[in-house]
Amino acid sequence: MPVTTEQVLAWLQRSAAILHEHRDYLTQLDSPIGDADHGVNMDRGFTAVMDKLPGVADKDAGTILKTVGTTLVSTVGGASGPLYGTAFLRAGMALAGKFELQDSDVMAALQAALEGIIARGKAKPGEKTMVDALHPAIQTFKAALETGEPLKAALAKATESAEQGMKATIPMLATKGRASYLGERSIGHQDPGATSSWLFLRAMGG
């Protein structure tokens, strides 16, 4: 069964709800190693996205995701605006014109999103960023699809990998973003960006 645009819209709505619910948690994570705005920024961005979605609800998945990207870029003031903005824009490009998504389309969109974040932030795995949740998640997702698992099971496994990747950021030394200014003091804290990335995947599984 292909994924419909209704399901894409439902995922975005769940993402908005989850980000809203975790707003204070994300901001708390961002306080010791960042500028304490990640939760507020993501919530503000997705509140704006929710306002924009009705206008593109009848459009293809590519247009929907590109609209999310441009909205995040113009409403999220922190680094997560350009980073997630680029991720959604690239995922949107990968799905241009599509109303029904095969598993391979979902894979292509996730891959494009990750590549967008890497290109924008110039981060590699192991630097205490979103990449540490997304990279293992997408590897797992790909491997699961290749062994013939259904989409839902593959997404559940990817979400688990993202969670492990997120937790693995705790002992890491940050070398990208605001946390890098803290040097060794960034060790021992979970990365807020990796956490919001995990939340997006969790919303997909719902």
Add this chain to the structure above:
Amino acid sequence: MIPVAVSLVIVSHSCKLAEGVAELAAQMAGEKTIIATAGGAADGSLGTSVDKVLQALARAESADGVLVLVDLGSAGMAVEMALESLSAEQRERVQVSSAPLVEGAIIAAVEASIGRSLKEVAEAAANAQTLNKFPER
């Protein structure tokens, strides 16, 4: 000879910081150098805004080029995103500097005001990296 007029764009997470840096730089630059600012997020809170960067680039548009100076992290990303939405021809006239914001802006303002080319202004600003604030007496 037509005088060269490079303009500057100051991008900061803080509106006050961007305006303060522009104020300091303008004191050195004289009136013909345009110094545009993109300070704060879209709603004025601390952050950066791609739209504000685009607006500042439009205000600073110069046939001789624009040097963009940034404060921290995501300011650079916002500038990158803004540049991607310009035409190739517009983009060619913009350079982004990795110089420290205050010193870089002041050096760039001085160089721009004496009619240096974009390349020269950018190189001078880049040298601010190694500027010693406490030279040995």
